[in-house]
Amino acid sequence: MIQSADIREWRDRDVVDDEGRKIGALESVYVSTSTDEPQMATVRTGAPMRHRLVFVPVDDAIVGPGYVKVSYARSLVKKAPSLGVDDVLPAEEEGAIFQYYGKAYQASAGERRLARR
Structure with missing residues (x-):
């Protein structure tokens, strides 16, 4: 799993799926x-x-030399909810991301559950 203290170090690393296929850059x-x-x-x-x-999701991510491996297939991730590179994630759209991956999500209306680091 990615540790909060290490987040800035992993930016621009390759993100690969569970079979090692490149998805993109973190x-x-x-x-x-x-x-x-x-x-x-x-x-x-x-x-x-x-x-x-x-x-x-990065709950089961494994960090290696030059890559971050996630436990989701490349095809699934490529179809996931997305943003433009300069966009901000609205609080009301957070739940759809968790739902897409079958994960539980609980937050009050307008409350943010995620913060960008």
Whole structure:
């Protein structure tokens, strides 16, 4: 699992799926606002002029030399909820990301559960 203290070191590392196939480059890690533990990462994918950021859980991520391996298939991550590279994640859209991956999500209306690091 990615440790909060190490997050800045992993930016721009390759993110690979459970079979070692490259998904994209790590852009940011979002931590839980209640525990400060890493929950999701955004991965920069797409052509250079059409980059977008897709979300992937990092609860089971493994960090290696030059890569971060997630436990989700590349095809699943590529279809995950996404943002433009300059966009901000609205609080009301956080739940859809957790739902996409079949994860529990509980937050009050308008409350943020994730904070970007």
